[in-house]
Amino acid sequence: MVEKKLLGAALGALLLGTVAASADTIKVGIIGPFSGPFALQGKNFQAGVEAFMALNGKSVKGHDVEIIYRDLPAANPAQSRALAQELVVKDKVQYLGGVYFTPDAMAITPLLKQANTPLVIFNAATSAIMNTSPLVVRTSFTTAQTTTPLGKVAVDRGIKKVITAVSDYGPGVDAEVAFKKAFEAAGGQVVEAIRMPLNTNDFSPIMQRVRDSKADAVFAFLPSGPTTLGFVKAYNETGLRQAGIKFLAPGDLTQESDLPALGDGALGLLTSFHYAVAHDSPENKTFVDAASKAIGSPEQLSFPAVGAYDGMNVIYKMMEATDGKQDAEKAVAAVKGLSWTSPRGPVSIDPETRHVTQNIYLREVAKDSAGKAYNKEIETFANQKDPGLAAP
């Protein structure tokens, strides 16, 4: 009975929703993982979008902006294509945004030209996506982009030998390759490279290998989420920290929403990333306030929110340029070379690659005066392009 009532209400809501859309409305379709194992990241997409619209209004040049969210819980290109196709053909969206996983983006890009729709990627972090269509713009980062500065950081801190331990999938391999390249170019030596299955629950055996390798530091890449907890815990419990083995990683590993769970074990970890919630700037303060309101509980705020926020900025700029008309090429052309001050710092859209050029920060996990852990920015690498695209 309850199900029937709910279903009835749901159907009613659907019908109302389709009626309510008015004539002069620009629709934006956002595809992201709003449920399932990556629901937190999808929630951050939504927070970023809502924060931007709360601060910049819900209309552009008199055209109302309407957001349509579509859920894609895990990497699933077939579903991704179906959602994008329906958004374009049925819901008549003029812009597509979001996309958390690389294969999902790859499934959408072949459609863009015919759909006359730009795609603004809020997350999916593989360099190669940008080459698959001229109508893609990306406001997040690539793994190579966030990782590369760590090579120099390691050498500067007197680290000569590093063992890499990455999750055995696309982004992990990207991180391993990028770090090795940067670190060896700076004069370091990667003594061993471990690739760990994604579903590893107990990392003690990996830590044993780290210890056996006699390296000065471990470079790690794991996707944000539950496994990072096990990894950091194992690093502490097996005594690697006490043995003085340093810990370097791209910032996925210490995303702010995971920090409370990581606890004191995360203190002192060095990570490099494009955004820290604690970034000290007036733009970021405004953003964090608005996004915290949108997400409900501020401790869930993390990096996908800023990708979505800046992505919406790009989409708004596109709308201004085309004045509500559907013209993908004009829209993309209008944002090439666009630069603005994002909550993460100064950023611009590279006219060549359409990928975001931005500062990468070296951060250390520290505690604030209230005892809350945060990513403290200690060094800035200004205007980093995507090295993955620069040297194909």
Next chain:
Amino acid sequence: MQIEADTRSIPALPKHRGGAWRDVAGILLIAVAGAAGYFLFPDSLALLTRVTALAMLALSLDLVVGYCGVATLGQAALFGAGAYAAGIACVSGVTEPLSLLLIGAVAGAAAGLVMGGIMLRAHGLAQLVLSIAIVQLFHEAANKASSYTGGSDGLAGLTVGPLFGIFAFDLWGRTAYLLGVVILVAVFAALKFVVASPFGMMCRGIKEDPIRIRSMGAFVSPVLLKMFVISGAVAGTGGALAAISTQVVGLDSVSFELSANALVMLVLGGIGTLYGAIVGTIIFMAFEHVVSAINPFHWMTMVGALLIAVVIAAPRGLGGLVARLWTPSRHGERP
């Protein structure tokens, strides 16, 4: 523990007279429904194409679960084999869609041979676990062989040529959908023929009582293995169809999750009838699509509630419910 189907719902006896006509009517009905989908939902054809590909997976699953009594949570291994074979062939230059479907079917059949060969050794729960282990190994292999499969980034860049050199696979997805429906109807008709053949009857007999079949002098394992190969060909065709229409093959096509989803769809529709596979896929996908569009954040609860409601209201699946409503007198019970 023996994992087996609800045998009560499946008449093990040969069909009544007129059974063939009912099948013809059923096949026509599917074709009509397919055509209706084209005209009723012209804007959602990519979704409907996905449904036809997954319906193929559910059909292939019904062959082993419903007709052979072999429980498997690894059917996506066969689907993925077809998808990757078609994808790799396409990237290396074979762009003709029907050839790609054929390649998918052959790869699926080969994977079915391997999988059946391993799984038929065990029974019940152990068999189920073997199927899980196999699909996980396939998944790992696809992840590892990233130079061929693209790994977790997906195998992208499939540029499929137009069907018959005329009809392109484009944004609107008309070609893909109509191809999907035609293939699905053809496969369904062929499978109806297979399961009604002496070979199909033998499979059912083995499912009901393997010891008796063995004592009649028949070989059990080769018969089931043959069904596995057919099942693999069907799943592989579905995988190839998905690859052609999506132009990207991801690791999800060889995942445990897809296998489990297929099983849920099949059981939802009712096993051992072939109709149930299609009904279950359509209902599950449509329901998921509608509720996830209404509330992208919390729709999972609704899908869970649907599954529970189905078990309570129609323990033999929705297909079983329909069959019971249609032919109440034959079972001597009123719905």
Next chain:
Amino acid sequence: MQTAFSIAIDALAYGMALFIICIGLSLTMGLMRVVNLAHGAFAMIAGYIASYAVRDLGTNYGVAILLAMAGTIAVSIPLERFLYRRIYGAPQLTQVLMTIGITFCVIGITNYFFGPTLKTIPLPGFLSQPVDLGFRSVAAHRLFVMACGAVVALGLWFLIEKTAFGIRLRATVDNAPISEALGIRTQVVYAIAFAVAMGLAAFGGVVGAEFLPIEPYYALRYMVTFLVVVSVGGAGSIPGALIACLVLGAVDTTARYLMPEFGNFFFYAAVIAIVWVFPRGLLGRAH
């Protein structure tokens, strides 16, 4: 040699953690013949309760475990009464459908009310200390997990083999109608057995949270692991489950040390090999 010892200790801890989490599922599948895919969902509920108790109510760890077990059993009673009772004796695939449905609901509801972040259960001081074993130090909670595993195994063995309830349970499982005729209230026996299994799921969820962190997707994320371990051991067999957990834990840990990039291959190859040799699971009974 020192490395071998070290790996052996890690393997034992991981295996025992698996055992504590999975044994409840082994009981429901083997003794009650219910393929309870929602097992992980109950473990997760317990994790949330324990996390809430320790972090927000400030109770100590032991009390939190008890609260979590009590709370989980309390949640499971209406579910048993209204949902599970319908699927006792039903075909396994129907049970799969129902319990996956329950899992989806629990995941959705948890996500709705508690959000998608990780929840930790802070350990008491003495469990978070490293303990020096001479050749290496090991976290105290790993030793605690090993001890818990041993206690659970012995306790269950005693309950099922040596008590009056155990006799009734085994009788009910073997032949419910005859047991009923002999005056055993099979409904009550089932209800108690279900509650015990849920209590074990809860205990495992809390104690094992250091290995399998608590988050809304827990139930689906680890479903495969649970199913595989229970089936390899032979559903319903306590020694079987114990051996399976220790063997698979050892294979997993060793493979991840020796060849991490092929860790999963070894694990599933071991599963296939074991099932190939023991088609009914290590100590499974033929039915």
